Amino acid sequence: MKQIVDLTINGDPHSLAVEGHRSLLDTLREEVGLTGTKKGCDVGDCGACTVIVDGAPVNACLMLAVEAQGRTVETVEGMQRSMEILHPLQEAFMRHGASQCGFCTPGILMMAQQLLAENPDPSDAEIRFGLSGNICRCTGYTKIFDAVRSAAADIRNARALEETA
Ligand code: FES
Ligand code: FES
Structure with a gap:
């Protein structure tokens, strides 16, 4: 059973239909296409999946996508200032x-x-x-x-x- 999750990713609004058990990490990579966020251990040990949620770092493998309802997510794709200017x-x-x-x-x-x-x-x-x-x-x-x-x-x-x- 899918739920609709409304959230902001790198400044853009998204409305996603996700299964309740789906992690934020898998959702970012597979539903939104933001594959910069990496899946290393998938159990919270390595930090490869770190994103910023409402101004705080989070292991996206440990957070359900449905928990991101109404929240603001920043991924590595949002760091670059423009096509020409890196962070x-x-x-x-x-x-x-x-x-x-x-x-x-x-x-x-x-x-x-x-x-x-x-x-x-x-x-x-x-x-x-x-x-x-x-x-x-x-x-x-x-x-x-x-x-x-x-x-x-x-x-x-x-x-x-x-x-x-
Ligand atoms: S993938 Fe290793 S902490 Fe999330
Ligand atoms: S794990 Fe290869 S550069 Fe850090």
Whole structure:
């Protein structure tokens, strides 16, 4: 039996007919076509499926789509500012080689975006703690932490420039 779920995804309204047992992750990937959000473990352990729901990070594999009724969901596809302009975190990940196979990257980008929204100048320990729920099997994490630190500085510098303009 399907239910209608009305929600906002990356700023756009959606009305979806979903089974009650269907996860938000499977719904985003298979019903909406947003395959940037990855399915790693499907049990809440790896963080590959991280999305932002009403301003808080969520493992989309652990949330039912019906629980998203009336809520606002942000996925990695919503990070990019335009076709030409990447988010500073995406640019920094490219610069630092912080993505190898890329499977963990969307979840880490979402979590890092949330971290920097709450703490624009995180310490190394705060970056490590903020990303501690996201597993990467390729990079050894150092380049990821470097990229987040670099993006944080870029965002702060851009804000300072805007304020003095
Ligand atoms: S796929 Fe959701 S936490 Fe691993
Ligand atoms: S880049 Fe491969 S799992 Fe992180």
